[in-house]
Amino acid sequence: METFLAVAKHSSIRRAAAQLHITEAAASAAVAHIEKQLGAKLIAKSGRGIALTEAGRVYADYCRSILGLMKEAHAAVREAETGKLRIGVVATAGEYVLLRLLASFRNRYPDIELGLSIQPRDVLFVELSHHETDLVVAGRPPRDTTLVTRARRPSQLVVVGAPGSWSDPAEATWLLRGKGSGTRETTLALFDRLQIRPPTLTLGTHGAALAAAREGLGVTLIHTDAIENDVSDGFLDILTVDGTPLSRPWHAVTTRTPTPAARLFLSHITDPERVGDKAFRCP
Structure with missing residues (x-):
């Protein structure tokens, strides 16, 4: 040739x-x-x-x-073991799912330079499509793209509020994420399913929505990964709402041709012997 x-x-x-x-x-x-x-x-x-x-x-x-x-x-x-790995992640997964995985990966491959971008889901998938990041951990990618889900980790969305604050969640103020958030879109879709139009308060980040829920300002739809400690410590209750909990697994997504470092990371996070109960599963 x-x-x-x-x-x-x-x-x-x-x-x-x-x-x-x-x-x-x-x-x-x-x-x-x-x-x-x-x-x-x-x-x-x-x-x-x-x-x-x-x-x-x-x-x-x-x-x-x-x-x-x-x-x-x-x-x-x-x-492969000395390059760069640019990971994009939504805030909830970044704080409650990915950090332990990143720590063990870095210990295993110390010569790989890691970069982390925390953005709304829609922004992350645009960055990935433009090859501005190598791998994204978020909700399901848009259907009309060439992006590929390489692994998933189970997670659920539930409605939470401060104990004793809201006897009827349908009449509560609902705390929303900012535009571009997959959880925000799911919350609005839940309103349509329940045929309710409750008052809402947009707080931007999941951390702000969670803090506001603890203070009794309203209720919010959130991943169970983010509330384990708050529920066990009695700061939040999981509320009974029709249509919940919702199955919303985390997706590890790449382009059709993942980088060598991204392949190493995928292999790492799907190995339960190395990462325990935080392991993703290949689809």
Whole structure:
């Protein structure tokens, strides 16, 4: 393939042979061998030189892609344990699910440089689609993308409030996240399902909504991962609301071609012997 691409580049067997430090006969034989294998003419005489046929142009494009991927693969093998890993995560998963996983991963692969971006779900998936981050941990990715869910971890959404504050959650003030939050969208969808229009208060972050719920300002829909301590300590109660709890697993998502460091991280977080009950499961 390298010989053929050199011939295509120079439009000359002689110049291609000189570049590759081989004889003209060897270069010509290499091209003839490929043509015989493919059963198609790849080059044709053009004036004093040669030019690619249409089949030759198609084959040259594939050769460039294949050789490019081979070089990328060689670099990936060398850099897999010494590269960079950019992780995007929603706030709840970042604080209550991912930190332990990151700590054990860093201990295992200390030479990988870690970066963490905490953003609303919609922002994270845009960053991932633009290759501005390597892996995202959030809710389910949009259906109309080329992103791929590599692993999941079970989680539920429940409604919580301060003990004794709200006898009827349908009449309570509901504490919402900011726009772009998957939990916000799920809360609004729950209103439609219950056919209610309660007063709402947008607080932006899950931490602010949780703190407001503890103080009795309202109720909020939140992942069970974020409330284990508050419930066991008596600061919050899980409230009975039709349609809840909702199954909303965490998704570990990449593009179709995850980076070597992202593959290592996925392998790590799906190994329960290393990460215990925080392990994700391959779909």
